[in-house]
Amino acid sequence: DQQVKQNSPSLSVQEGRISILNCDYTNSMFDYFLWYKKYPAEGPTFLISISSIKDKNEDGRFTVFLNKSAKHLSLHIVPSQPGDSAVYFCAASARAGGTSYGKLTFGQGTILTVHP
Amino acid sequence: GAVVSQHPSWVICKSGTSVKIECRSLDFQATTMFWYRQFPKQSLMLMATSNEGSKATYEQGVEKDKFLINHASLTLSTLTVTSAHPEDSSFYICSANSIWANVLTFGAGSRLTVL
Numbered sequence: 001d002q003q004v005k006q007n008s009p010s011l012s013v014q015e016g017r018i019s020i021l022n023c024d025y026t027n028s029m030f031d032y033f034l035w036y037k038k039y040p041a042e043g044p045t046f047l048i049s050i051s052s053i054k055d056k057n058e059d060g061r062f063t064v065f066l067n068k069s070a071k072h073l074s075l076h077i078v079p080s081q082p083g084d085s086a087v088y089f090c091a092a093s094a095r096a097g098g099t100s101y102g103k104l105t106f107g108q109g110t111i112l113t114v115h116p
Numbered sequence: 117g118a119v120v121s122q123h124p125s126w127v128i129c130k131s132g133t134s135v136k137i138e139c140r141s142l143d144f145q146a147t148t149m150f151w152y153r154q155f156p157k158q159s160l161m162l163m164a165t166s167n168e169g170s171k172a173t174y175e176q177g178v179e180k181d182k183f184l185i186n187h188a189s190l191t192l193s194t195l196t197v198t199s200a201h202p203e204d205s206s207f208y209i210c211s212a213n214s215i216w217a218n219v220l221t222f223g224a225g226s227r228l229t230v231l
Contacts, residue, residue, distance in 0.1 A: 004159070036222075043122070043209050043222035044160070089159065103150070104220070106159040 003027045004092050006107035013114050019077040021110050023090035026071065030092040034104070035064060035075045038087045047088075048075070080114045087111050118144050120212050122223030129200055130231055137195045137226045139210030145190035146212035150220070151183075154207040163208075166193045200230040 005024045013019045021035075031052040036044035050057040050064045050073065057064050063076045077084055088111075091104040119142040129135050139149055148167055152160040164185050165173045172185035182204075184196040193212075197204055209225040 002159075009157075041125070041224070041227075043120070043211075043224045045222070046220070091160075103162060103165060104160075105162070106152075108157070108159045 001026075002108075003030075004090060004105045004107040006088075006090060006110050008110050009108070010111040010113070013080045013112065015082055015114055015116050016079045019075075019080040019084065019112055019114065021075040021077075021088050021090075021112065023073045023075075023107050024071060025073075025092050025105075027092070027094070027105070028071070029094040030105075032093045032095045033064070033066060033073050034091045034093075035062075036089045036091060036106075037084075038089060038109070044089060077112075080112075082114045082116050084114050085112055118212075118221040120146075120210065120221045120223040122210055122226055124226055125224060126227040126229075128229045128231065131201050132199055134196055134198045135200055135228060137197075137208055137210075137228075139193045139195070139212065139223050141191045141212045141221075144212075146193070147190065149187060149193040149210055149212045151185060151193075151195050152209045152211065154209065154225075160209060163195075197228065200228070202230045204228065205230045 003026050034049040035047040037047050038044045048059050048062045048064050050066050055066050066073045087109045089109045090107045093104050121140045123138045151163045154160045163178045166185045166187040168187045168190050174180045187193040211220040211222045213220050
């Protein structure tokens with residue numbers, strides 16, 4: 001049972017435009033969500049996170065939106081740059097239940113390619 | 117910032133041998149370390165949670181006798197794949213958090229290929 005899903009395996013965007021990466025989840029116990037970026041042969045690098053008490057969190061060019069009723073979150077990158085090309089994973093955890101937030105459930109990842 | 121070092125970055129071994137992968141937190145004490153596995157084109161799957169000085173907690177379906185985890189100190193956790201077989205070939209990634217850290221820090225991963 002895939003509790004976190006990224007239904008788009010890949011996304012191609014022109015430099016300067018907006019990249020929107022989507023993620024859906026099924027477990028209503030999830031209350032903390034993260035986005036990670038991963039280059040080949042490297043470990044995931046933390047990008048941005050959002051708690052379920054918020055619906056938006058912004059950090060520079062990266063904004064994460066959370067729609068709890070739809071169990072959907074998205075990552076917006078504006079403007080997109082060629083260096084943003086990587087695999088993006090969304091992840092979720094259930095922190096409020098006392099479970100360590102390190103116990104993350106990951107989506108399958110979306111390959112983002114930003115063309116110059 | 118917090119750095120997690122993982123070694124080796126890649127290893128090739130013969131079927132039936134054992135392989136040890138180390139995960140070190142370089143500039144912080146990691147109370148908990150997590151071991152993930154990623155098969156090609158799949159998501160990272162949590163294998164086990166490793167707490168310093170105690171037994172690891174394994175996820176359902178992960179064989180504790182096959183994947184031995186030792187967290188002997190606050191800066192080192194090891195994963196030993198015992199009697200490795202080709203189906204164990206995967207990308208193994210560790211992550212660590214500290215008492216003060218707000219997010220996990222991941223290692224660069226270890227690519228295991230079992231011939």
